[in-house]
Amino acid sequence: MLNISGLNEGIVLDHIEAGKSMDIYYHLGLDKLDCTIAIIKNAKSSKMGKKDIIKIDGGLDIVDLDVLGYIDHNVTVNIIKDNRIVEKRRLKLPKKITNVIQCKNPRCITSIEQELPHVFYLADEEKQIYRCAYCEEKYGKKKF
Numbered sequence: 001m002l003n004i005s006g007l008n009e010g011i012v013l014d015h016i017e018a019g020k021s022m023d024i025y026y027h028l029g030l031d032k033l034d035c036t037i038a039i040i041k042n043a044k045s046s047k048m049g050k051k052d053i054i055k056i057d058g059g060l061d062i063v064d065l066d067v068l069g070y071i072d073h074n075v076t077v078n079i080i081k082d083n084r085i086v087e088k089r090r091l092k093l094p095k096k097i098t099n100v101i102q103c104k105n106p107r108c109i110t111s112i113e114q115e116l117p118h119v120f121y122l123a124d125e126e127k128q129i130y131r132c133a134y135c136e137e138k139y140g141k142k143k144f
């Protein structure tokens, strides 16, 4: 049972791969928020051995689930209301991501037209391969 004490209302990101919580913290822009955030590292997990947990005192609108799904789609998103878990969400690799990763192809139009959004789409779900929407440049998720 996930310990949610001290959080009446908010979000708990559970089952984060141990050591990845800070990546998630920065990529979700949580460092720019005013709300209370607790990061728990190396919590014991029967399923994973060790895991990280992030507790956020705020609504689901704070968290970009596409970005989170891209970084670690095994994270469970628990939504807390009145001191209990009212909803659990499982994540998937997003089909499309915008401005999360950047195309490294120097001939890509996004290298020339700086104002263009960096759009990648999921080309191979099993191998976790993304491709640039403009030039098809491959981006393996493992490099993240």
Ligand SMILES: [Zn+2]
Pocket (backbone or CB within 6 Å): 103, 104, 105, 108, 109, 110, 132, 133, 134, 135, 136, 137
């Ligand atoms: Zn490109």
